[in-house]
Amino acid sequence: MADTPTSTEQHRQEAPRTVACRIITVSDTRTPETDSSGQLIRRLLTEHGYAITGYGIVKDDYDGIRALLREAADAPAVEAVLLNGGTGIAGRDTTFEAVRSLLDKEMPGFGEIFRMLSFTEDIGSAAILSRAIAGTIGRTAVFSMPGSTGAVKLAMTRLIVPELGHVMRELYKDK
Structure with missing residues (x-):
């Protein structure tokens, strides 16, 4: 009997090879020069053939995050938005809510598996603080x-890069 690909394997084979991505860093202190996590996202995306359509830093402010995310999601040239920062439980952290x-x-x-991987491979029980x-x-x-940068590397290499094309295939399959 010939090996038949699973539906997940078939979906990955049908997935687009590139995705147009916008990167948003949420930080009150980072600049483009000091944003090592944003730079890591850019590097990992381009190494895997994904396109970068924009990059920005926004203060950890609920309304500012929402406005920039809404703008990115409404842009026809943007298929995926990757945010980093502001996901903790401190009073100033509003990315999750936005x-x-x-x-x-x-x-x-995504969040469940990210926390599980963080727990087992990286930071132990402090993973419960991630949102x-x-x-x-x-x-x-x-x-x-x-x-x-550790969290970004984990999320990008273990979850986002391997599945981004598959996610886009699912979003656009009925188009």
Whole structure:
């Protein structure tokens, strides 16, 4: 009997090879020169053939985050938005609330698996403090991860880069 690909393998084979991505760093202190996490996202995306359509830094401010995310999601040239920073539980951390308020559909598995991987591979029980979240706004995929370079590397290499094309295939298959 010939090996038949699983539906997940078939979906990955049908997935687009590139995705147009906007990067948003949420920080009160970072600049483009000191934003190592934003730079890491850019490097990992381009190494895997994804396109960067824009990059910006926004203060950790609920309304500012929402406005920049809404603008990115409404831009025809943007298929995915990747945010980093502001996902903790400190009073100033509002990324989770801002992102969640705009999502049409949430992908709870992203945050669940990110925290599980963080727990087992990286930071142990401190993983409970992470509020990573992903979902969709219309046909735009949104991924929000913590701002540390370790967290970004984990989210990008273990979850986002391997599945981004598959996510886009699902969002656009009925188009």
